[in-house]
Amino acid sequence: VREAQPVAKAPPPQRRTVKLTHPDRLYWPEEGVTKEGLADYYSDVWRHMAPMVVGRPLALLRCPNGIDGEKFFQKHAWKGLNQNIVLIKDPKDAGGAPLISINDLDGMLGLVQSAALEIHPWGSTAADWEHPDIIVMDLDPGDGVSWQAVTEAAQEVRQRLVDKGLAAFLKTSGGKGLHVVAPLKPKVGWPEVKAFTKAIADAMASDDPDRYVSTISKSKRHGKILVDYLRNQRGATAVACYSTRARPGASVSAPLSWDELGAEVGPAHFTVENMPRRLEALASDPWEDFRAAAVPLAAKRGKAS
Ligand code: ATP
Ligand code: MN
Ligand code: MN
16 A cells, blocks of 8 residues: 655646557547547646645546446445556555555546546545545536526525635536535544535525525425535545546536636536647636635634524
């Protein structure tokens, strides 16, 4: 078991050294995205993606025969794992199987070789398991919810986070919703962070019950948005920035700037196909200031209304 090394900044672009078997295997048949095409995609976005995936426990959605075949969500290491993938031990599960982590682009390409079509990191790093360094508020629209309403929900979560002294960043999920993410200095533990996010979700549901629910049991309610705060507990995950989704369209979870939020950019707008061009055209990474904007969550904030 090697130790994962968290990085503070994106590393420079690297040369690809991982050998792909069956590079022509189709992962997204409709879009013609192959294993090699996916490796090219991650090589292109790696500089932007790395800070959000390196040095963290990762869960993977693996699809050996592409998105139309069998899919399994995998949290633990397996036999015959690509050598660029790093095994880490959960300190609270000393007897359990190792978890999966990566340190570099080769590790990411090892995941591509392993048919990991979705990458889902924890909200804490292997350098500091018990203190989350991000909050993820996951907005899940029920049937019949307009995109406009989802964008308003994101603005409201943003405002509530800012009111508590945090910075808020936006990404599409690549699926149906949006994620509002706040960087934290890793100070307080999982229970405090969970309580803080639950308080926000509950406040939204009680202030505006026609629009929002905060409990999964009510989440099927037609026309409402589930403010899913349960990404913020130990061992929970959320899809990584720039991760692909194992869904039709080869969509990716796309970091946005707040002024891009609107009718033009839907939750699955950005894809393996168009994201590299977007990054080339952008003057700067929309999440450039993410880590610099981190503040510690005060323990007392956890119980605030
Ligand atoms: P959408 O916008 O469509 O909601 P999403 O990524 O936010 O996309 P959710 O269903 O809201 O999807 O979130 C599920 C999260 O739960 C995933 O991001 C993943 O990290 C985590 N998860 C836990 N267990 C599983 C599992 N068995 N299969 C898929 N995801 C899982
Ligand atoms: Mn969601
Ligand atoms: Mn959810």
